[in-house]
Amino acid sequence: MASPQVIIIGSGLSGLSLSIFLTRLIPTATIKIYEVRPSTHPSTTGTINLTPNALRVLDHLGIYKSLIPQGFNFDNLTMLNHQFDFLASIPIAGVSEFEYQSLRIERRIVHSALLEKVQGQPQVEIIYDAKCESVEESDSTVTVRFTNGTSATGDILIACDGIHSTVRKSFVKDPKDFDPKYTGQISVGGNITKAQIQEYNLKNNPYPMMMFGPEAGKGASFMVWPYNHDGDQFTFFTTLSKPDEEKDWKEFSDKQKLKDIMQETFLSEDSPWNEMVKKTVELSDVDSYRFWPFYLHSIPEKFYSEKARIVLIGDAAHAMPPSGGQGAAMAFEDAETLAYSLAGVLSTESSLGTPQGLEIMSKWSEHRIARMKTIQELNRRMADMRKGSTGSTSGVMFTVKVWAIWVLGLLGVLGRTRRAINNYDANKEAVGWLGEATIGKLE
Numbered sequence: 314m315a316s317p318q319v320i321i322i323g324s325g326l327s328g329l330s331l332s333i334f335l336t337r338l339i340p341t342a343t344i345k346i347y348e349v350r351p352s353t354h355p356s357t358t359g360t361i362n363l364t365p366n367a368l369r370v371l372d373h374l375g376i377y378k379s380l381i382p383q384g385f386n387f388d389n390l391t392m393l394n395h396q397f398d399f400l401a402s403i404p405i406a407g408v409s410e411f412e413y414q415s416l417r418i419e420r421r422i423v424h425s426a427l428l429e430k431v432q433g434q435p436q437v438e439i440i441y442d443a444k445c446e447s448v449e450e451s452d453s454t455v456t457v458r459f460t461n462g463t464s465a466t467g468d469i470l471i472a473c474d475g476i477h478s479t480v481r482k483s484f485v486k487d488p489k490d491f492d493p494k495y496t497g498q499i500s501v502g503g504n505i506t507k508a509q510i511q512e513y514n515l516k517n518n519p520y521p522m523m524m525f526g527p528e529a530g531k532g533a534s535f536m537v538w539p540y541n542h543d544g545d546q547f548t549f550f551t552t553l554s555k556p557d558e559e560k561d562w563k564e565f566s567d568k569q570k571l572k573d574i575m576q577e578t579f580l581s582e583d584s585p586w587n588e589m590v591k592k593t594v595e596l597s598d599v600d601s602y603r604f605w606p607f608y609l610h611s612i613p614e615k616f617y618s619e620k621a622r623i624v625l626i627g628d629a630a631h632a633m634p635p636s637g638g639q640g641a642a643m644a645f646e647d648a649e650t651l652a653y654s655l656a657g658v659l660s661t662e663s664s665l666g667t668p669q670g671l672e673i674m675s676k677w678s679e680h681r682i683a684r685m686k687t688i689q690e691l692n693r694r695m696a697d698m699r700k701g702s703t704g705s706t707s708g709v710m711f712t713v714k715v716w717a718i719w720v721l722g723l724l725g726v727l728g729r730t731r732r733a734i735n736n737y738d739a740n741k742e743a744v745g746w747l748g749e750a751t752i753g754k755l756e
């Protein structure tokens with residue numbers, strides 16, 4: 314295909330990174346990104362943690378080094394119980410073992426670094442205020458319809474439109490089966506400064522900290538996590554159980570209500586929590602509060618359509634609970650591996666509709682589904698931890714020894730999974746289904 318016309322729906326983390334890889338690997342492509350948000354607010358807010366596998370992709374994109382001074386770089390996560398007793402320090406990243414530290418950073422900083430790269434590429438155009446309504450493929454083209462009644466046509470369309478993906482709906486056989494489902498859990502949190510709470514960090518434990526509560530009903534876990542380079546601005550959050558789904562979650566946009574929920578949970582008369590947690594909630598600025606309900610959807614059998622002209626990546630393909638902190642990382646890995654695959658498809662004799670083209674897409678998709686399984690294992694463990702020690706262990710959990718054994722038991726599993734997660738290198742993996750020769754040509 315001489316000059317493929319690529320359509321990307323969504324300019325989130327996956328859409329932007331994919332477009333940058335494509336400009337490099339398929340220089341003749343023209344790329345149009347359609348985004349529902351207005352150009353004045355292109356990104357969502359909050360902070361994210363990026364593990365070495367995510368940072369490796371950002372390094373390949375040439376933006377990692379610029380992010381280092383803009384976020385909090387760390388290796389270890391300190392685990393404590395509700396009484397502030399030290400349980401363990403988990404090495405979750407580090408240059409010597411994984412090539413990279415971990416980085417917690419404001420999401421908008423990552424987004425704008427990607428956006429800046431995209432804006433330097435003449436073959437990419439971003440169209441804002443563009444809401445995709447449906448997509449449709451034929452043997453030789455793919456068409457997207459927008460809510461204003463117009464449409465656009467290209468050779469291939471990549472859905473990067475997040476967990477509530479519209480494209481996924483037009484692409485799977487039984488859309489209802491793939492609707493996002495509420496998980497019964499919400500995350501609530503806000504910001505605090507080190508200056509406000511350091512005096513309550515009695516043993517000067519290193520940040521970030523993850524604290525576990527003895528009973529899920531009184532708050533299962535509490536994180537305190539720096540997100541700027543000097544490590545003096547913190548974000549804090551907890552996961553709470555909330556069985557009933559709200560229709561539009563409008564009530565939860567009331568920040569005072571969010572702070573009230575945190576106060577009821579952590580500052581009640583019989584709260585088992587330490588002073589550090591109590592003071593964090595008490596002293597935090599109400600305007601800094603944020604909230605997220607957790608949704609999940611079933612993962613389709615494959616991430617591309619019958620004729621492979623529609624492809625899903627990122628949350629549109631496989632949204633996951635934030636507990637494992639791997640959603641953005643998977644979106645980045647998807648983008649890089651897909652870019653190699655598409656370049657492979659288009660650079661050989663094969664092209665999209667041919668058996669060779671379909672085979673590459675099928676191998677890519679299978680590889681990514683296998684990768685999802687590894688990540689889900691980590692997510693399950695982390696979610697169990699965040700939910701807290703309900704059931705048989707409750708009560709017993711007041712002794713430090715039992716706590717420590719419980720945490721160390723998890724560490725064995727997490728350690729093995731951690732290496733598989735952190736050391737993933739899209740470039741090396743893609744050799745598996747494209748071959749050395751193709752990857753060599755692409756570099």
Ligand SMILES: Cc1cc2nc3c(=O)[nH]c(=O)nc-3n(C[C@H](O)[C@H](O)[C@H](O)COP(=O)(O)OP(=O)(O)OC[C@H]3O[C@@H](n4cnc5c(N)ncnc54)[C@H](O)[C@@H]3O)c2cc1C
Pocket residue numbers: 322323324325326327328347348349350355360361362363367443444445446473474475476477478479500605626627628629635638639640641642643644
């Ligand atoms: C509370 C919370 C904390 C998280 N923390 C972490 C973390 O620490 N580490 C981590 O790796 N991941 C984390 N994640 C997950 C991570 O944010 C997502 O996995 C990641 O943003 C997925 O990227 P994406 O590009 O697929 O989707 P998104 O970033 O959601 O982007 C989708 C884009 O598509 C646009 N769009 C949607 N519908 C349409 C439409 N119909 N037409 C046009 N455009 C459309 C949206 O406006 C958006 O810009 C967290 C998620 C949550 C909710």
Ligand SMILES: *[C@@H]1O[C@H](CO)[C@@H](O)[C@H](O)[C@H]1NC(C)=O
Pocket residue numbers: 387388389402404
């Ligand atoms: C993480 O922990 C290890 C082992 O205790 C220690 O050697 C290392 O210095 C720590 N890393 C950082 C950045 O504090």
Ligand SMILES: *[C@@H]1O[C@H](CO)[C@@H](O)[C@H](O)[C@H]1NC(C)=O
Pocket residue numbers: 347440441442443444459461462463
């Ligand atoms: C309809 O939306 C598309 C995508 O945002 C845009 O390119 C086009 O200009 C819009 N057309 C009209 C008539 O509003």
